[in-house]
Amino acid sequence: MENILRLSVFLGVFVIMAVAESFWPRRPQQTRRRDRWPHNLALVILDIAVLRLVFPVSLAGFALSVNQHQWGFLPLFGLPFLANIFLTLVFLDLMIYFQHVTFHKVPILWRLHRVHHADIEFDVTTALRFHPVEILISMAIKFAAVAAIGAPPEAVLFFEIILNACAMFNHGNIALPAKWDQRLRRILVTPDMHRVHHSVAVAEINSNYGFNISLWDRLFGTYRAQPEQGHDRMKIGLEQFREKEEMRIDRMLTQPFRHARLPMVTEAGLDVSRQEVIDLLEGIVGNAGDDVAEAGFGREGVERGGLDCGMSEDEALRRSHSRTR
Ligand SMILES: [Zn+2]
Ligand SMILES: [Zn+2]
Numbered sequence: 001m002e003n004i005l006r007l008s009v010f011l012g013v014f015v016i017m018a019v020a021e022s023f024w025p026r027r028p029q030q031t032r033r034r035d036r037w038p039h040n041l042a043l044v045i046l047d048i049a050v051l052r053l054v055f056p057v058s059l060a061g062f063a064l065s066v067n068q069h070q071w072g073f074l075p076l077f078g079l080p081f082l083a084n085i086f087l088t089l090v091f092l093d094l095m096i097y098f099q100h101v102t103f104h105k106v107p108i109l110w111r112l113h114r115v116h117h118a119d120i121e122f123d124v125t126t127a128l129r130f131h132p133v134e135i136l137i138s139m140a141i142k143f144a145a146v147a148a149i150g151a152p153p154e155a156v157l158f159f160e161i162i163l164n165a166c167a168m169f170n171h172g173n174i175a176l177p178a179k180w181d182q183r184l185r186r187i188l189v190t191p192d193m194h195r196v197h198h199s200v201a202v203a204e205i206n207s208n209y210g211f212n213i214s215l216w217d218r219l220f221g222t223y224r225a226q227p228e229q230g231h232d233r234m235k236i237g238l239e240q241f242r243e244k245e246e247m248r249i250d251r252m253l254t255q256p257f258r259h260a261r262l263p264m265v266t267e268a269g270l271d272v273s274r275q276e277v278i279d280l281l282e283g284i285v286g287n288a289g290d291d292v293a294e295a296g297f298g299r300e301g302v303e304r305g306g307l308d309c310g311m312s313e314d315e316a317l318r319r320s321h322s323r324t325r
């Protein structure tokens with residue numbers, strides 16, 4: 001029953017979004033659907049298979065035994081059923097927000113999560129593009145959260161359905177009327193809001209982490225209303241993984257274990273070893289000392305674990321790349 005319900009909502013929202021994207025696209029896509037979609041969809045099927053293999057019960061099934069054992073803190077308060085449902089939804093959504101932030105800040109987790117960001121287009125199938133190891137870690141965290149709060153199984157099932165539907169909605173390449181977007185984003189994460197998070201610009205990637213409720217980003221200071229370049233001109237994806245072959249499922253699966261073609265600067269740190277960065281910067285200094293001084297690169301900055309530069313990531317990458325060629 002649970003599977004039929006989840007599959008029906010998934011297919012329903014997917015078809016609605018796919019049709020809406022055809023009729024009211026927000027941005028023209030450079031890549032054909034038939035080159036990307038089979039791979040993104042194959043990845044989600046693989047994710048589901050891996051989840052089934054590793055976790056013997058679904059999250060809602062686990063919540064059922066949590067309830068029977070009266071685990072977690074919610075049963076301690078004796079609140080009405082609807083209050084427990086509401087608190088579970090809010091708590092799980094807040095947890096997903098912090099989990100998302102953590103996947104950006106911890107370098108080894110960012111390697112997994114960057115598979116989601118490496119999609120060079122932004123549409124309903126981007127919502128399904130997650131590395132299986134990230135999906136497994138995420139599920140383990142949800143199991144722990146459900147046990148900790150003693151979440152009612154109905155709320156857990158409801159949350160999983162909402163999370164999945166909202167993710168497909170807020171990754172949609174759909175042009176919502178500006179008024180609708182403004183009203184909706186007071187409560188929910190809209191496609192225009194989440195698209196900012198898929199920008200190549202570091203400051204924009206590190207904003208709008210929410211998946212369902214838009215409140216968390218406003219509350220924790222990670223909210224960014226619009227992309228600097230505007231939705232039509234902004235560049236989506238990662239500078240480091242833009243080749244056509246990176247759309248293939250085999251490349252997505254191996255991507256976390258490969259070094260990026262270019263050094264990657266994110267708030268998670270540099271996605272290369274410190275020595276590689278020092279070598280790179282010494283190469284730059286050797287070739288263009290004045291240029292580097294002017295740009296504000298400093299060895300001390302590198303040794304603090306970040307690139308201490310006063311220019312945008314784009315420019316830093318462009319300059320460093322051309323200097324080291
Ligand atoms: Zn992210
Ligand atoms: Zn996303």
